[in-house]
Amino acid sequence: MNEAIDSLHTQTGSAPIGTLDPDCLIACPNCDALQLDAPVPVGALARCHRCGTVLMAPREQAMTRIVMLAATALVLMVAAVFFPFLEISAGGMVQRSSLLDAVLAFSSGLMLPLTFATAALIIVLPSLRLASIVYALAPMALGWHPARHAVPVFRLAQALRPWAMAEIFIVGVAVALVKVAGLATLSFGPAFWTFSALVLVTVLSDTFMCRISVWKTLEERRQP
Amino acid sequence: MTTSAPHPIPPAITARQAGLVGCQGCGKVHHAGVSVCQRCGAPLHSRMPGSLQRVWAWLFAGIVVYIPANIYPMLLTTSFGRTTENTIVGGVMDLIDYGSYGVAAIVFLASVVIPVGKFLAIGYLALVVRDGSRIGRGSGLHGRQHLFEVVEFIGRWSMIDVFVVAILAALVQLDFAATISPGIAAVSFSLSVAFTMLAAQSFDPRLIWDAEEGTAR
Numbered sequence A: 001m002n003e004a005i006d007s008l009h010t011q012t013g014s015a016p017i018g019t020l021d022p023d024c025l026i027a028c029p030n031c032d033a034l035q036l037d038a039p040v041p042v043g044a045l046a047r048c049h050r051c052g053t054v055l056m057a058p059r060e061q062a063m064t065r066i067v068m069l070a071a072t073a074l075v076l077m078v079a080a081v082f083f084p085f086l087e088i089s090a091g092g093m094v095q096r097s098s099l100l101d102a103v104l105a106f107s108s109g110l111m112l113p114l115t116f117a118t119a120a121l122i123i124v125l126p127s128l129r130l131a132s133i134v135y136a137l138a139p140m141a142l143g144w145h146p147a148r149h150a151v152p153v154f155r156l157a158q159a160l161r162p163w164a165m166a167e168i169f170i171v172g173v174a175v176a177l178v179k180v181a182g183l184a185t186l187s188f189g190p191a192f193w194t195f196s197a198l199v200l201v202t203v204l205s206d207t208f209m210c211r212i213s214v215w216k217t218l219e220e221r222r223q224p
Numbered sequence B: 001m002t003t004s005a006p007h008p009i010p011p012a013i014t015a016r017q018a019g020l021v022g023c024q025g026c027g028k029v030h031h032a033g034v035s036v037c038q039r040c041g042a043p044l045h046s047r048m049p050g051s052l053q054r055v056w057a058w059l060f061a062g063i064v065v066y067i068p069a070n071i072y073p074m075l076l077t078t079s080f081g082r083t084t085e086n087t088i089v090g091g092v093m094d095l096i097d098y099g100s101y102g103v104a105a106i107v108f109l110a111s112v113v114i115p116v117g118k119f120l121a122i123g124y125l126a127l128v129v130r131d132g133s134r135i136g137r138g139s140g141l142h143g144r145q146h147l148f149e150v151v152e153f154i155g156r157w158s159m160i161d162v163f164v165v166a167i168l169a170a171l172v173q174l175d176f177a178a179t180i181s182p183g184i185a186a187v188s189f190s191l192s193v194a195f196t197m198l199a200a201q202s203f204d205p206r207l208i209w210d211a212e213e214g215t216a217r
């Protein structure tokens, strides 16, 4: 990337600003600095020369890995929703609750909006995000042309990222366990482990995600 | 391999100075006047229009709903016909009483330190990037950029306590000696987290770096 910066400056030094070809440039999303859009080798990091934001971090076989991991997470989500999540026992009584029960806990009266919010944040939005990633990137992973509407679908996946809160829910579970520890005995159901695996797999999938590289691939493949 | 910067960083040319528009979603550069990114379809703006107004509006909304979130109960525990109400801070106190200091610290961090810190950080950023504000140019800008990144990354973790309430309410039902149900603070606290997330998303980080440009906007 150093060479890229240097060549950008020699180029901008000789050519008057405004006559640069936008297609060989990239603008940092965080600080608007222009830099030459040089190919970044796999495994390398391209940082903005002004603010240091990582612009591109292409990884080997990234598309295939992202799609496989996102698809795995999606399957785990289905299992996590329907299997028992936690088991609580006190005084000889046992209660099993699934992820859906935890979500529906707010379902009375004033709390109804919270039901929808919780369901959205821990089940619906993470699932939608994973499904969008698989839909938009699976044809790329296979070397095909992008699916119809792959561009808006991947944009949706990007927009959903902060609102998919599965990993935060796991920490909430840990805190809840401590809170009821004096009241009853708790044990994990299979869905708890499935859901934890889902969080790990999602995080792993996101580490392979380099959004600028993905957008570039989508753009290249769109050309007939 | 990371890029080191051994040689002094030359002054950057921004897309706006070059009469171009950069896409915030994918980095593609367009001629000024193009309104939709040709690569990713996102709307193009040299700077997000009305960014700061929207930041202030969401931030104000977030602070307003954070007040009832602390006054009203987050958790209602009914045990042998007696109902105890627990506010956010009350819940933390209980955890300390049980001796669960680590968990108390997590809840306190997520429900008090992060939201309040976020209000202050967003307010500070929105204040210092105003038109004409020239304080803290230079190395301070990297600090502001980091502050913004931290705010964006950490803000969503405030939702922990809402999820705790949801799990407790689902687990501890009528057939036990105690029942736990969510209080109204759970709603206002969730709204506060959502509003401040929207405030952070409305903030255009390019405004931070505009202080360096020197020329009037």
Ligand SMILES: [Zn+2]
Pocket: A028, A029, A030, A031, A032, A033, A048, A049, A050, A051, A052, A053
């Ligand atoms: Zn930058």
Ligand SMILES: [Zn+2]
Pocket: B023, B024, B025, B026, B027, B028, B037, B038, B039, B040, B041, B042
């Ligand atoms: Zn774009």
